Amino acid sequence: MYTKEESKATKVQFWDGFKRYSKGKGRKMTSWVLRGTQIKEVQLKFDLNERGAFVILQIDSKLDSKRHSVFERFEKYKPVIQDSCGSDLKWEKDYFIKGFKEVGMIYFHLAGASIYNKEEWNDYYEFLFSKMSILEEAFLEVKDVVS
Template sequence: MFNKEEAKEVRIEFWQKLNNKTRRLPGQKGRKKFWIFDNTGIKGLDLRFDVDREKARVALEINHTKEGRRLQLFEKLEAAKTLFEAEFGEPLIWDFTYEKPTGEMVCRVYTECPGDILNKDLWPDMTYFLIDKMMKMEQAFLEVKDYLQSNLNE
């Protein structure tokens, strides 16, 4: 088992390796592809990786500070669920009351797989899952982005 400092170092190593792998994606030409807090062009809507001791997740997260705006975005996204999931290629988990470890409530559409960030033997499969699903999540988001932006009350 790892002590607190060792676990922190392993987590940092995981994220560094994942960042290095995103440099080698087709069409990147050596540039990193950042998805965490990626600028989606819609305030309060982000693409996220989430990895802990139990699972690896890829999510489209609606984390706007105003609950009304958050729910409005989620409802619009849910209205496009058929198109979104068709573009993604499989069913997703839709959660309008997802509680993050910090206690913050957000809306999330995500997929997950078993994993443990501290188990280096699982990293190759987790990394493949994260990159593959994020590419699909990004493509699905781009299909509905214009619709999500239309008629939003700021």
């Protein structure tokens, strides 16, 4: 078991390593679209938690009707997005973030990934980098018609 401080230090070390990995691949962390989607309810995110590694297009609004509306606009272009991203892209209109809230998620998931498994970090970095590159490209293809 890890202390709170050890856990925090491991997370900082992992994400600093990912920043270096991305830079080595020619991509600064500030060059990803992430929060700069220009659609208020939409963010692109990286996550590594107890459920695995995730690359996410997250749709979030205080109003369920607004969140569902934005999600449905993306669903209209699902064939285009799937063509870019492949069949392992998951779609969940109502995804519950444990202890937090419900969001819409279009995402890639690497099950079994653990931030504490340092021997696998390069594999996680590759997953996060490659899948975000694909998801971001698909998002940019449909952004103007879903916004």
